[in-house]
Amino acid sequence: MPATDYQGSSAAHTTRSFFSLRSLRRDQVHSMDSFHSTSQDQELEFFQKFVAEKFSDLSANKADEFLSLSWVQKLLNVFLDCQEEFTTLVSGNKRYLNRAPMDRLFSEFLERSVKALDVCNAIRDGIEIIRQWQKQLEIVLCALDIQRTLGEGQFRRAKKALIDLAIGMLDEKEGSSSVSHRNRSFGRNNVLKDQKSMGHYRSLSWSVSRSWSAAKQLQAIGNNLAPPKPNEIMATNGLAVAVYTMNNVLYFVMWALVAAIPCQDRGLHTSFHMPKQFVWANPILSLHEKILDESKKRDKRAASGLMKEIQDIEKCARFLNELIDSVGFPLNEEKQEEVVKRVKELGLVNEAIKQGLNPTERQVREVFHKIVKSRTEGLASSG
Amino acid sequence: MEPPEYEAAAFKSAEKIILRWDSTASEDARERMIFDGDRYEINSYLQAVDDVQRSIESTTLSDDQNKASSAIQIAMARLEDEFRNILLANANPIEIDALLDINVLNLNQSSLRTDSSSGDFSEENLNESGLQDLGAIDQSRRSSASYRSMLSIRELDLVPMEIVTDLRSIAERMISAGYVRECVQVYGSVRKSVVESSFRRLGIEKLSIGDIQRLEWEVLEVKIRRWIKAAKACVRILFASEKRLTELIFEGLGSATDDACFMETVKGPAIQLFNFAEAISISRRSPEKLFKILDLHDALFELLADVEVVFSSRSAESIRVQAEEILSRLAEAARGILSEFENAVLREPSKVPVPGGTVHPLTRYVMNYISLISDYKETLFELIVSKPVTGSRYSEDLTTPDMDFGEVEGQIPLALHLIWIIVILQFNVEGKSKHYRDTSLVHLFVMNNVHYIVQKIKGSPELREMIGDFYLKKLTGKVRQAATSYQRATWVRVLHCLREEGLHVTGSFSAGVSRSVLRERFKAFNAMFEEVHRTQATWTHIESGRHPENYIKYSVEDLENAVLDFFEGNPVSQLSRRRSG
Numbered sequence: 001m002p003a004t005d006y007q008g009s010s011a012a013h014t015t016r017s018f019f020s021l022r023s024l025r026r027d028q029v030h031s032m033d034s035f036h037s038t039s040q041d042q043e044l045e046f047f048q049k050f051v052a053e054k055f056s057d058l059s060a061n062k063a064d065e066f067l068s069l070s071w072v073q074k075l076l077n078v079f080l081d082c083q084e085e086f087t088t089l090v091s092g093n094k095r096y097l098n099r100a101p102m103d104r105l106f107s108e109f110l111e112r113s114v115k116a117l118d119v120c121n122a123i124r125d126g127i128e129i130i131r132q133w134q135k136q137l138e139i140v141l142c143a144l145d146i147q148r149t150l151g152e153g154q155f156r157r158a159k160k161a162l163i164d165l166a167i168g169m170l171d172e173k174e175g176s177s178s179v180s181h182r183n184r185s186f187g188r189n190n191v192l193k194d195q196k197s198m199g200h201y202r203s204l205s206w207s208v209s210r211s212w213s214a215a216k217q218l219q220a221i222g223n224n225l226a227p228p229k230p231n232e233i234m235a236t237n238g239l240a241v242a243v244y245t246m247n248n249v250l251y252f253v254m255w256a257l258v259a260a261i262p263c264q265d266r267g268l269h270t271s272f273h274m275p276k277q278f279v280w281a282n283p284i285l286s287l288h289e290k291i292l293d294e295s296k297k298r299d300k301r302a303a304s305g306l307m308k309e310i311q312d313i314e315k316c317a318r319f320l321n322e323l324i325d326s327v328g329f330p331l332n333e334e335k336q337e338e339v340v341k342r343v344k345e346l347g348l349v350n351e352a353i354k355q356g357l358n359p360t361e362r363q364v365r366e367v368f369h370k371i372v373k374s375r376t377e378g379l380a381s382s383g
Numbered sequence: 384m385e386p387p388e389y390e391a392a393a394f395k396s397a398e399k400i401i402l403r404w405d406s407t408a409s410e411d412a413r414e415r416m417i418f419d420g421d422r423y424e425i426n427s428y429l430q431a432v433d434d435v436q437r438s439i440e441s442t443t444l445s446d447d448q449n450k451a452s453s454a455i456q457i458a459m460a461r462l463e464d465e466f467r468n469i470l471l472a473n474a475n476p477i478e479i480d481a482l483l484d485i486n487v488l489n490l491n492q493s494s495l496r497t498d499s500s501s502g503d504f505s506e507e508n509l510n511e512s513g514l515q516d517l518g519a520i521d522q523s524r525r526s527s528a529s530y531r532s533m534l535s536i537r538e539l540d541l542v543p544m545e546i547v548t549d550l551r552s553i554a555e556r557m558i559s560a561g562y563v564r565e566c567v568q569v570y571g572s573v574r575k576s577v578v579e580s581s582f583r584r585l586g587i588e589k590l591s592i593g594d595i596q597r598l599e600w601e602v603l604e605v606k607i608r609r610w611i612k613a614a615k616a617c618v619r620i621l622f623a624s625e626k627r628l629t630e631l632i633f634e635g636l637g638s639a640t641d642d643a644c645f646m647e648t649v650k651g652p653a654i655q656l657f658n659f660a661e662a663i664s665i666s667r668r669s670p671e672k673l674f675k676i677l678d679l680h681d682a683l684f685e686l687l688a689d690v691e692v693v694f695s696s697r698s699a700e701s702i703r704v705q706a707e708e709i710l711s712r713l714a715e716a717a718r719g720i721l722s723e724f725e726n727a728v729l730r731e732p733s734k735v736p737v738p739g740g741t742v743h744p745l746t747r748y749v750m751n752y753i754s755l756i757s758d759y760k761e762t763l764f765e766l767i768v769s770k771p772v773t774g775s776r777y778s779e780d781l782t783t784p785d786m787d788f789g790e791v792e793g794q795i796p797l798a799l800h801l802i803w804i805i806v807i808l809q810f811n812v813e814g815k816s817k818h819y820r821d822t823s824l825v826h827l828f829v830m831n832n833v834h835y836i837v838q839k840i841k842g843s844p845e846l847r848e849m850i851g852d853f854y855l856k857k858l859t860g861k862v863r864q865a866a867t868s869y870q871r872a873t874w875v876r877v878l879h880c881l882r883e884e885g886l887h888v889t890g891s892f893s894a895g896v897s898r899s900v901l902r903e904r905f906k907a908f909n910a911m912f913e914e915v916h917r918t919q920a921t922w923t924h925i926e927s928g929r930h931p932e933n934y935i936k937y938s939v940e941d942l943e944n945a946v947l948d949f950f951e952g953n954p955v956s957q958l959s960r961r962r963s964g
Contacts, residue, residue: 117665118591121658128651139564151449153456160460161565207655209589217593329449361701372665372712379667380719 044238054078055283068308069356076363079253086246102236113371115221119254120368126261136165137350144343214258215267222251260307312349397434401458432458459562466553470573473542476581537620538627571647578652585613595662611682642696664712669952670724680713729807740827742835744943750839757845771803784810798849826869873915880908
């Protein structure tokens with residue numbers, strides 16, 4: 001098999017690997033010495049290697065790209081690619097789908113997929129939340145527009161927006177969000193009257209009921225996910241391994257999305273146990289560990305998503321807040337420079353988010369559609 | 384050009400007013416709201432803001448730029464609070480009656496199957512709604528759709544006009560001072576919660592896809608019905624009114640603020656609304672779901688024109704796209720369910736024969752189902768575009784009948800599907816007939832069931848038109864054939880009683896006919912004759928509702944439940960063999 005050339009590294013848009021199961025099969029048709037059973041083994045091996053390499057690529061990124069918006073886009077692409085290969089694999093083996101134990105294994109997979117749909121919707125909500133934060137950033141940037149001379153008024157405006165941003169990001173931690181509800185301007189020490197009405201506005205922004213929990217959903221997806229037994233592998237001509245592989249891909253991708261992006265009742269305690277003998281186990285487990293490490297590094301109080309840009313927002317906002325609190329008017333040159341520097345940093349974060357949110361949202365929808373499509377086709381073939 | 388001293392003085396007095404209302408500085412400023420006060424106070428504040436804004440734009444007060452921009456910021460913060468306060472004071476959700484306005488909901492009545500009036504948008508309807516000028520209406524299909532939606536959209540006044548004016552006067556100033564983002568945020572957060580509260584009144588729930596999957600279909604049917612009403616109210620009244628409000632307040636103030644505010648207000652709720660329909664469109668397909676899915680499809684199809692109008696801006700694209708996607712998924716689901724149904728009819732596995740060879744619950748179910756299908760003819764005509772997947776007449780697969788499309792050329796695909804369903808129903812029926820041990824019952828069963836099919840077809844003009852005379856003739860021919868075979872089979876049994884063999888006894892007493900055997904035979908003959916006669920008499924009464932099998936309720940109900948379970952995708956319970964044929 002020729003060395004595979006995966007375009008994982010820098011492209012953020014959807015790329016299809018040029019070497020895929022389809023091309024493998026096409027080649028085999030032309031080769032004279034393929035027997036059906038060995039081709040099935042080859043396909044299975046290929047699929048697992050494919051998955052392994054995709055996830056290895058995700059690990060191989062530069063440190064400052066890990067868990068960024070563009071990394072999330074790559075993660076989504078990885079899912080789409082793996083799902084595509086899985087569908088090709090299964091469609092070539094339809095005759096197994098109606099027989100035990102494949103019928104049960106496959107329908108379990110379809111059930112897990114459906115649970116992932118709700119995660120996709122929650123992630124879409126989370127992206128909207130980040131969009132609200134980004135709008136606050138724009139106010140700050142507008143206020144501290146370095147093209148103009150900065151006076152007390154502009155700083156007060158920026159400060160107000162930063163406070164609202166902080167409240168909004170805190171709201172999220174408590175399992176709800178409504179950043180756009182701006183608090184009344186009662187001075188720098190923000191005495192918030194009307195806590196009740198604020199609370200009222202807070203709970204209304206998720207599109208799911210308050211009892212929905214991302215953590216529970218992930219648990220349900222990963223529930224009873226056990227490697228196939230030898231007799232199952234035999235009876236399904238190895239397909240059971242492919243199903244187990246795809247189950248883990250689904251589970252991990254959903255888990256990583258929930259880790260990165262704010263959503264209701266996030267929780268990262270779900271665990272992954274795959275036997276190391278599977279070639280893709282290590283790449284996925286090492287990503288899992290990396291993400292858990294990130295979560296440990298984070299400040300316990302600010303428990304919104306682990307996405308790098310979110311961290312950047314918090315960092316920039318914190319610096320700016322301290323800076324604003326420390327300035328006197330008129331600004332001395334040193335302070336002036338620092339403001340310019342921090343504003344530039346914030347501008348970069350803002351740009352990254354602004355550019356990346358819409359494509360990410362579209363991709364999440366693509367994942368949603370792909371899961372629905374594969375489920376519909378799957379139900380039809382196994383029916 | 385004003386003298387600089389005049390300008391400086393104007394600025395100073397404006398600044399004074401603004402500082403007086405700085406909520407960070409005075410208790411009094413915190414307690415009271417400018418716009419709650421008298422008109423003079425309001426106007427002088429607004430004038431002050433304008434003066435300060437003007438002085439920023441002019442170059443004469445360059446030394447006091449800082450003062451001016453500081454004053455503006457204080458003014459903007461104040462105006463933001465005032466803006467929010469006014470919005471909150473006028474945040475009443477629309478009355479539920481206005482939302483469920485019967486005129487808006489029933490404009491296109493094709494979705495109400497029980498209503499006998501035409502679903503088309505006729506000239507009479509237009510005149511009834513009081514429209515005079517029809518001359519300007521373009522006859523092309525596209526504009527007629529948007530014209531129809533113009534009528535169905537009902538924009539209500541959400542906020543009194545004086546309030547709108549106040550809001551606009553604040554928005555104007557915030558936008559020209561460069562504070563448009565703050566303005567949009569405040570507007571969006573208050574109006575969005577009003578929309579969400581209207582949602583609750585309309586009974587729109589926050590259900591996840593998992594929640595919906597777990598619900599029983601009967602429960603979902605109720606929710607779908609409610610959703611259809613609510614969605615119409617939301618798109619045509621609620622969202623449309625919110626859009627109008629943003630236009631009234633923000634139109635012409637620059638940077639598409641009206642659109643930004645509208646999207647802040649409704650994007651989340653709109654997605655929540657459509658998520659329900661999306662979840663339904665991807666639920667497991669089973670035959671019982673067809674008609675509600677078609678209802679949902681029809682409703683969404685109607686609504687799509689209104690969605691395009693209300694969500695016309697570029698930023699609303701994702702909502703339009705989602706609505707279109709859901710519509711096409713519903714169409715797919717309908718097609719898939721029809722396929723599922725056809726498969727189910729073919730494979731319906733119950734082997735327990737119906738006592739007395741009467742009409743099988745499967746036959747009843749299928750004929751009722753396809754009668755309903757013919758009721759939904761218009762919609763299905765659009766959706767069903769390909770021929771059914773049938774067996775090949777050259778295949779050796781004995782588990783699937785074949786269908787000769789030659790004889791039904793020119794028929795619409797939907798009709799082909801219905802004919803196919805009849806073909807496989809008949810096939811299944813004939814398969815079931817073979818489970819009777821008594822030959823006469825084999826034919827009686829076929830006869831009764833195919834006769835039932837014929838009667839049902841004849842009873843519905845739409846059905847009859849789609850099935851067509853060719854197949855109807857084939858079916859009636861089948862009935863006749865089965866009747867003949869039945870008669871032959873039964874009378875053979877009767878005559879068998881009078882057979883020669885066994886009558887003569889060889890033995891010591893007599894060489895002639897055994898009297899006791901003869902007596903038995905005549906007894907048997909009489910009994911059988913009576914039975915056959917009775918059965919054949921009841922056969923002619925089968926359509927008038929006398930069901931002789933009712934006295935053996937248990938096993939027939941079992942059978943009915945088994946058939947229903949099968950079509951609803953539930954596991955089929957084992958039937959007990961109470962009576963064998």
